[in-house]
Structures are given as structure tokens and as C-alpha cells.
Amino acid sequence: MDSESARRSAAVVGMATLPIGAAILFKPEWVGRTLKLGDHPTALRVIGAADLALVPGLLAGRRRLPWMVARAGLNVAIAAYCTHLARQEGNIGPKVAASALVFATAADARTILALREGEDRPGAVS
Numbered sequence: 001m002d003s004e005s006a007r008r009s010a011a012v013v014g015m016a017t018l019p020i021g022a023a024i025l026f027k028p029e030w031v032g033r034t035l036k037l038g039d040h041p042t043a044l045r046v047i048g049a050a051d052l053a054l055v056p057g058l059l060a061g062r063r064r065l066p067w068m069v070a071r072a073g074l075n076v077a078i079a080a081y082c083t084h085l086a087r088q089e090g091n092i093g094p095k096v097a098a099s100a101l102v103f104a105t106a107a108d109a110r111t112i113l114a115l116r117e118g119e120d121r122p123g124a125v126s
Helices: 003-026 028-034 041-060 065-089 092-120
Strands: none
Touching: 003 028, 003 041, 003 065, 003 092, 028 041, 041 065, 065 092
């Protein structure tokens, strides 16, 4: 993946994060029911707000690498929370969510590596 493709990939992640984060922030009860995550609206609102905080940098940041790294880190933290919920409550939803986040983070890693490579080139603006 070249540097420009990596920037576009980061923007796609931002475009996906925007509606997901908004749904989690503004409709946490619905998200919890729909995804079988249980009744945790405060925790879900925090997750939604954290998602939305990353969107501007993913979509329009001059340097997208730090935003993608933050996105991957947040994915890991949310996956850990979902794993905790799965153990605590035994619901299938958190297990599915944690698995999806692991796969998303693996895909994000490819973009992170390409962005890093692009920023390491002399004169590169990523």
C-alpha cells in the first residue's frame, strides 16, 4: 500500500467510525440491545465519545499516523472491555464484538505500517 492509499484508508476508517461512534454515543441502549452487549449505557457513551474524538484526525488530519495508532489502541481497549463483559455476563455479543475489533485492528495495522513508511521518506507529508 502506498502512502496516498494509506491516507485514503485512514479516511475510510474515519467515515466508518463516525456513524458507529455517533450511534454508540447517542443511542447506547439501542446499541447494547442490538449487539447483545447488555445494559451499560455509560460505558457505551464513553466508547462512542472516544470514537468520535478520532474522526477529525482520521478524515482530515495532516498526519494521519497518530490517529490510526490511537484508533488501533482504542480498538484493543474496547476489545478488552468486551472480553470482560463476556466473562462477567456470558453474552455472545461481547465475544463477537471483541473478535471483530481484533480483525479491525489487524487491518488497521497494515494502514499504520504504510503511513509510517510514507512519513519516513525525506520530504514526505503524510
